[in-house]
Amino acid sequence: MAIQVITNFKFIHEKFKLNGVYYSNEALLHVASNFIKEGEPYEKEVGKFLQHWLDENEFVVVKTSGSTGTPKSIKIKKQAMVNSALATGEFFDLKPSDKALHCLPTRFIAGKMMLVRAMVLGLEIDLEAPTAHPDFNIYRAYNFCAMVPLQLDNILQDFNLIKTIIVGGAPVSTALIEKLQGIDSHVYESYGMTETVTHIALKKLNNLPPSLRGKAKRSAESFKTLPNIRISKDERDCLVIDAPKLSEEKIITNDLVEIYSETEFKWLGRIDNVINSGGLKFFPEQIEAKLQDKIQARFFIASKPHETLGEQLILLVEGGIESIDPSAFSSLKRNERPKNIFTLKQFVETASGKVQRKKTVELISHNWS
Template identity: 55%
Template sequence: MTPKFDKVHRRFKLNGNSYNHDALKEVAYSYIKEGEPFERVIGNFVADWLDHNDFIRTNTSGSTGKPKTIEVKKQAMVNSAIATGDYFNISPGDKALLCLPLESIAGKMMLVRAMMLGLELDIVSPSKFPSFDNYKTYDFSAMIPTQLYNSIERVSNIKTIIVGGAPVPIHLLKRIQNIEATVYETFGMTETVSHIAVRKLNHLKDGEQSNVFKLLPNIKISQDDRGCLVINAPRLNSETIVTNDVVNIIGKSEFEWLGRYDNVINSGGVKLYPETIEAKLQPEINQRFLVASKTDKELGEKLIMVLEGERFDIPETVFQGLDKYEKPKEMLFIPKFVETVSGKVQREKTLDLL
């Protein structure tokens, strides 16, 4: 039986202390009045969660259009929490770590999962270098790639880590292969109340593919005429969600992400996906780079590569794994890329620097 949003699981603990519905209100007010800045954000969210409304307001990331403030049903967040719990076999009494800011849907959902699933949740300041108990065993946590990279030597005590907010770079992917924690990359957005699919990044068994996302329960997908992902998840959103993510659907419950429709390059009539080309080149290039385009009289759009840092010569062997039309025709350099707070490169603002 799915719990209602106005209930708090009796096994729920926050920083080692048990709280029921009324006691949690007192914690929220205490955080708002006396807490550190990140605790005040938590207090405001908890107060909103426990009020009489059946929704909360939160900001979107721009996955389905321009960023905006939307209303998300609290029961949809509960349904998402249950789906995650079922997928990862999370049980009441399991220990979880929250090191994400609650301004994001990912941070909010960690707290909702704890309240609904009965987890023992420890909250720490949302830093790029999260400070948590290295000797306490945690069953579940969520991080952005930067946090995981900066904590790579200290996550052996976390059993399952989900990573989102930005793509996992190849250098981090290589480093997590030998750690004890099982790491998953998530796919989702605010409109789908956090992730609707995950892909396993390490500890792969024979036959498992790291580039394929697997859907969580009660999610159906299709494609529009652009080849973009269409999500039907009535337990999370009453509306069908049309994304700008170009995908290759594999069966009913899996898909491969190719890139953003906004970034598709039409070069001489050939459609090129920058993110797909970047994934092929990542093992060969040690610094950050982007694949983009410039206006060209002959081709319409000419494929270019933009690299971060000082200019250097790139050997031809780097491009051996690319298809005929995927090889960049010009190399440009920028001293420093523009980033979001989660460490994700902002393509348009970075390219504006050119």
């Protein structure tokens, strides 16, 4: 009998399994109900999503992360989520009965999409609590998993149990990328957002030929889009995404990029974060990348008002660090070095743990006078 190909959200793949068990639509609704009534907090989230997925609506309501503004609820068509799952399956050549690990919060789009991929592609998916250190079955090999950088860093010793890992939700530090070199697992950094139904582009982080490693090499720094997705720039030099199977309209982002082709780009940073100091433009994210392995605490680059320069670069550091060795800034150009360092006990975060830069800067703005 031929293996079914699922292209409609109303059907579940015959090879789909949740925690080792196959469920029909009706049985899966029963499982969802049990999760909500008796499950752990992360299982309750899974149960709620499964109920929404199996209802009569053609969309689900998803909250944005709020990292660049106030979180908002948006409607995403279930068929768009199916199309996204199919694109990921094609990119990674995922097959029915492949094993997947789910260790992200299901209340956000990345966690929801892990379940959708399993139901659409026929994956056997295991649920684990979305903790900083996923406690998954070390005796079971997995084909696919999505994680945040902190989780990735914490399971380095078990990497070879997962064939392919996509990582997103926060920048991947240069120190972590170095740790990834030489391991068997294939690790990709993802680019996407709630509005794009999770990732629409991926960048390989390890197992690259030595000649391609290094920050200056295009092949080691560029994202490549998934099938049926094309990109361009607007007049601000921000990324515009043309993904007809995910969105009826082009998606205009606030991400500054360098375009290499209609399917390949380099991410420079958020236009919201760009600092104009003395007529020069600085991308905080690019400076932060140079400092990632030099400063142990969480930090970010921002600016404060300056009479002659307009804006002046500053560094905000979280925690009780009293001073930073000047050698930490040796990799920066002279005009990239922050003129002031501010320490805060805790940064302002979104519900998903992302730093809210502007609100955090407001906490120390009274110290500028």
